[in-house]
Amino acid sequence: MVWATALNDRKANSPAGGGTPLSPETERSLFGEILDWMLAPLLFVWPLSIAFTHYFANNVANFPYDQSLREHVATISRQIQMVDGKPVISLHAATRAMLRADELDSVYFHVLTQDRKLLVGDQDLPVPETTGKGERVPGEIYFRDMEYKGQDIRVAYSFIAEPQAPADQWVLVEVAETTEKRTQLANRIVASVILPQFIIIPLAVMLVWFGLSRGLRPLTRLRNTIEHRDPADLSPIATRRVPEELEPLVEAFNEMLERMKRNVEAQQRFVADAAHQMRTPLTGLKTQAQFAARETNPEALRHALRQIATGVDRAGRLVNQLLTLARTEGSEIGQQQHEPTDLSQLVREVVEDWVIVALDKGIDLGFESPGKAMITGNAFLLRELAKNLIDNAIRYTPSGGHVTCRIIDTGKTVLLEVEDDGIGISLEQAELVFERFYRVDDAAGEGSGLGLAIVQEIANQHDARATLRPNPRGKGAVARVAFATWYPPLPPPAPPEDYAELYRQSPPLGP
Numbered sequence: 001m002v003w004a005t006a007l008n009d010r011k012a013n014s015p016a017g018g019g020t021p022l023s024p025e026t027e028r029s030l031f032g033e034i035l036d037w038m039l040a041p042l043l044f045v046w047p048l049s050i051a052f053t054h055y056f057a058n059n060v061a062n063f064p065y066d067q068s069l070r071e072h073v074a075t076i077s078r079q080i081q082m083v084d085g086k087p088v089i090s091l092h093a094a095t096r097a098m099l100r101a102d103e104l105d106s107v108y109f110h111v112l113t114q115d116r117k118l119l120v121g122d123q124d125l126p127v128p129e130t131t132g133k134g135e136r137v138p139g140e141i142y143f144r145d146m147e148y149k150g151q152d153i154r155v156a157y158s159f160i161a162e163p164q165a166p167a168d169q170w171v172l173v174e175v176a177e178t179t180e181k182r183t184q185l186a187n188r189i190v191a192s193v194i195l196p197q198f199i200i201i202p203l204a205v206m207l208v209w210f211g212l213s214r215g216l217r218p219l220t221r222l223r224n225t226i227e228h229r230d231p232a233d234l235s236p237i238a239t240r241r242v243p244e245e246l247e248p249l250v251e252a253f254n255e256m257l258e259r260m261k262r263n264v265e266a267q268q269r270f271v272a273d274a275a276h277q278m279r280t281p282l283t284g285l286k287t288q289a290q291f292a293a294r295e296t297n298p299e300a301l302r303h304a305l306r307q308i309a310t311g312v313d314r315a316g317r318l319v320n321q322l323l324t325l326a327r328t329e330g331s332e333i334g335q336q337q338h339e340p341t342d343l344s345q346l347v348r349e350v351v352e353d354w355v356i357v358a359l360d361k362g363i364d365l366g367f368e369s370p371g372k373a374m375i376t377g378n379a380f381l382l383r384e385l386a387k388n389l390i391d392n393a394i395r396y397t398p399s400g401g402h403v404t405c406r407i408i409d410t411g412k413t414v415l416l417e418v419e420d421d422g423i424g425i426s427l428e429q430a431e432l433v434f435e436r437f438y439r440v441d442d443a444a445g446e447g448s449g450l451g452l453a454i455v456q457e458i459a460n461q462h463d464a465r466a467t468l469r470p471n472p473r474g475k476g477a478v479a480r481v482a483f484a485t486w487y488p489p490l491p492p493p494a495p496p497e498d499y500a501e502l503y504r505q506s507p508p509l510g511p
């Protein structure tokens with residue numbers, strides 16, 4: 001059943017841009033749904049109520065007319081007399097007149113002896129098929145419905161007997177009438193019950209319709225509030241006038257808005273910071289280029305150009321870091337690309353890439369590992385993480401220092417440690433350095449403060465925890481990332497060996 005609904009209509013007319021269009025299956029109006037569930041059962045109940053009314057109307061209509069049939073039988077019965085043990089009847093003229101007095105229905109009657117001898121009345125009026133004695137208690141009046149001369153008739157009949165007479169001596173009195181009066185009365189009763197329903201039911205439907213559209217008004221109001229909102233407005237929706245049932249929905253929506261707001265703010269901050277960070281190397285580059293343009297001495301010019309090249313490298317690194325952060329944050333490289341990885345092997349390769357850099361700076365770069373250390377993760381991101389930690393350790397360790405990369409497998413966790421004996425870090429600073437663009441004031445060398453933010457982001461994606469602490473063994477710092485150890489899934493249990501079958505298949509033993 002499809003009900004045109006006020007809510008749907010308005011949706012169709014609403015201006016474009018009201019969100020993603022819903023598929024025909026999902027576009028089910030609440031209004032229509034409630035109407036369907038309320039009114040569809042009515043369609044079944046109504047015919048049922050008509051059938052009941054009909055049945056009870058017939059019963060009610062039978063009652064008064066049965067009463068008058070009963071009186072006719074009693075009147076005739078009173079006029080039977082026993083003369084010498086034989087029944088004799090002489091119907092009064094008044095009784096005959098009474099019997100024929102009906103305008104609408106034909107009345108039939110007869111009086112028969114037990115051997116079917118007609119004493120008075122219609123010969124061919126059928127006789128009741130009685131079998132047992134219990135079915136003809138003298139004086140009792142019985143009723144039955146049947147057909148006679150092609151018409152429905154209602155018959156009242158009674159067996160009259162002398163108190164002292166033998167059991168098989170009786171007289172049957174039957175009075176029957178066609179059912180026209182009864183049908184008319186029953187029809188009138190049915191009509192008087194059903195006809196008002198033709199007014200009451202449409203009225204009820206209209207009232208339900210009206211009530212529903214009033215009841216669903218808060219929903220429409222809420223929709224309008226959301227529809228007319230400024231796209232940039234992420235403030236929570238007021239729950240003041242929202243009905244109780246909708247409150248959880250609005251609250252969930254508000255929580256989502258709050259999360260979106262935080263995200264948008266973080267993004268705006270990040271973009272602003274990134275722009276600011278980019279501006280510094282670009283300004284430096286411009287100054288150097290202007291300086292080079294004015295330079296006439298070829299040696300000085302070459303020096304200026306070399307500085308420009310370094311500046312470009314630095315700017316390029318910053319852009320790469322920003323891209324890595326953006327890629328790590330966005331789910332471009334997401335959980336779906338995580339796979340079992342040997343962290344030992346992966347870190348060993350990264351360390352190998354950094355040996356030259358360490359050598360250049362006069363730093364001893366070492367690697368310690370117990371062998372395979374399996375975790376689940378994304379190799380690209382893990383390499384990026386290791387690279388940033390090793391870069392920091394080398395950068396913040398003066399020439400002649402030591403940097404050791406270490407893998408420790410505790411069975412439950414795999415730890416990646418990068419230990420150095422460099423400038424070190426205080427406990428307070430160690431908490432702050434994971435913030436984006438945060439650098440310790442006296443940090444040696446160039447950097448943009450993104451390395452540890454990237455490490456943190458990648459660790460989060462791997463459900464791992466990254467920390468930086470002062471080196472407990474003395475000078476320097478230790479960066480540590482703790483991952484959960486990966487274990488291969490257990491193979492399904494082997495089916496039990498069928499020894500009896502093996503025994504049957506084996507060749508018989510020789511003598």
Ligand SMILES: Nc1ncnc2c1ncn2[C@@H]1O[C@H](COP(=O)(O)OP(=O)(O)OP(=O)(O)O)[C@@H](O)[C@H]1O
Nearest residue numbers: 392396424433439440443447448449450451452477
């Ligand atoms: N191994 C370390 N020893 C001492 N200080 C460190 C170490 N690692 C990081 N830091 C401090 O933490 C700060 C933040 O480090 P982070 O790697 O995020 O940025 P960065 O190295 O300054 O710049 P970049 O974005 O180029 O890596 C550094 O500026 C430095 O002061």
Ligand SMILES: [Mg+2]
Nearest residue numbers: 392447451452
């Ligand atoms: Mg760094």
